[in-house]
Amino acid sequence: MLSDPIKKFSDLFSKLPSIGPRQAIRLAFHITTLGNAKIRELADSIDGLSKMATCANCFSIYHAHHEGKNICEICLNEHRRKDIIAIVEKETDLISLERTKKFNGRYLVIGNLQKTGILDSEQKLRLNSLKKFINKDLNGKSAEIIIAFNPTTYGDLNAAMLASELKNFTEKITRLGRGIPTGGEIEFADEETLEQSIDRRI
Amino acid sequence: MLSDPIKKFSDLFSKLPSIGPRQAIRLAFHITTLGNAKIRELADSIDGLSKMATCANCFSIYHAHHEGKNICEICLNEHRRKDIIAIVEKETDLISLERTKKFNGRYLVIGNLQKTGILDSEQKLRLNSLKKFINKDLNGKSAEIIIAFNPTTYGDLNAAMLASELKNFTEKITRLGRGIPTGGEIEFADEETLEQSIDRRI
Known part of the structure; x- marks a missing residue:
């Protein structure tokens, strides 16, 4: 039922981690509404990722x-x-x-x-x-x-x-040091974090 | 701190519906590991979406x-x-x-x-x-x-x-007709659905 470009996109993108099949289809339809210039920009930004390398x-x-x-x-x-x-x-x-x-x-x-x-x-x-x-x-x-x-x-x-x-x-x-995160509240800290914050008090 | 291609990708993709900034960065790093052929394929699948049109x-x-x-x-x-x-x-x-x-x-x-x-x-x-x-x-x-x-x-x-x-x-x-979905259980149907399923019994 899905037309070719939508299917192509959603097949590929739904294989990426954290993107589900339904989300991929919705994304595809959304992207079609963005216009050709924006679509080109998105495609180019993916192409750009091929410039990344792994440090030896x-x-x-x-x-x-x-x-x-x-x-x-x-x-x-x-x-x-x-x-x-x-x-x-x-x-x-x-x-x-x-x-x-x-x-x-x-x-x-x-x-x-x-x-x-x-x-x-x-x-x-x-x-x-x-x-x-x-x-x-x-x-x-x-x-x-x-x-x-x-x-x-x-x-x-x-x-x-x-x-x-x-x-x-x-x-x-x-x-890395452990304890209550800045802005955190003692009341809501779990027991282990609180123990660590006492052991490693500053 | 993010290198240009990662930033470019994550800036654009995090503006799409249902993709958050963290997810976009993780996706970017994941895509870099897929190799150039796959990256090209993903970019092409986005390009393909420009062939979609809206029916008049x-x-x-x-x-x-x-x-x-x-x-x-x-x-x-x-x-x-x-x-x-x-x-x-x-x-x-x-x-x-x-x-x-x-x-x-x-x-x-x-x-x-x-x-x-x-x-x-x-x-x-x-x-x-x-x-x-x-x-x-x-x-x-x-x-x-x-x-x-x-x-x-x-x-x-x-x-x-x-x-x-x-x-x-x-x-x-x-x-569209309303009622208990196929495979659904009466016990878990909400009250309104159940009422509709009685009103519109078949």
Whole structure:
């Protein structure tokens, strides 16, 4: 019943994470009403994503302005410490940390974590790449590894597993501080957060 | 903090209905991982939507294969009755009704309804276009107008308003039947549905 362009669009877009088939069809019809110039702009913005590349060092996705190098701007930045490494689950976590301007080290993007705490083959490859870097460029020890995973059950599980994998490669392993978020209310904080906020009072 | 192509994509896509800013950023990063061929395919599928046009007769969005005509295939189909008209809110409702293969008339797509029951200027234009068609092609009276709106408060309100607007242009005004949906359970049906199912028992 759906005409070809609508079907084509909704088939492809409904395969993307968090877009359902109905939403894809509604989006398709909505986009047709935007006019050709806007449609072109949307298509171009998708084309633009092919300019993104994965950094061979930290595995973050970055805008590859120049051919060749294969290394992102954070890793190329000589003003950043290369012996302090934050391990994050995904790009959006990296972006959030960068926004704080509080971290002057490098990153490793490990990719979506499993609830089981087991790394897939791609993640093992990334972890080995970090170990090789520490061995080669840092004489076998980094100053600090911050395991910056979400403070959730599976985040904690994965963090514990990574910490034991990396304990011989770093002076110090840390995680992000826990407590009541700014603007949060004690009354509504869960018990674990409140316990942490007492243990780590400032 | 976001690199240009990611920002460009997420700015545009987060303006589409039902896509939030965070979802747009996650989508952008996900799409970058799909590889250039897939990225091209997604961009092309958006470009394809510019081939859709609005039917000058029923205002549905259709695939404009041929230049010029401006009329959709349903309206062009001589085997369909033109004196029975279903008024729907949106294309997806039209598609759902077509899937039943139970309706052999024409449509009018009126566009998203207001909760106030008031038609906007575009909707008034569409309604007037229907009245003109009835006057010119049907000698002032259609056999039946089915107001196929959702059985919700605002759907009912809009239907009542349209019915009074159109009462002189048609022999009969109907709405879609109401009752317990197939597979539904009496225990979980709301009171109004249950009342309707008794009133309109079959």
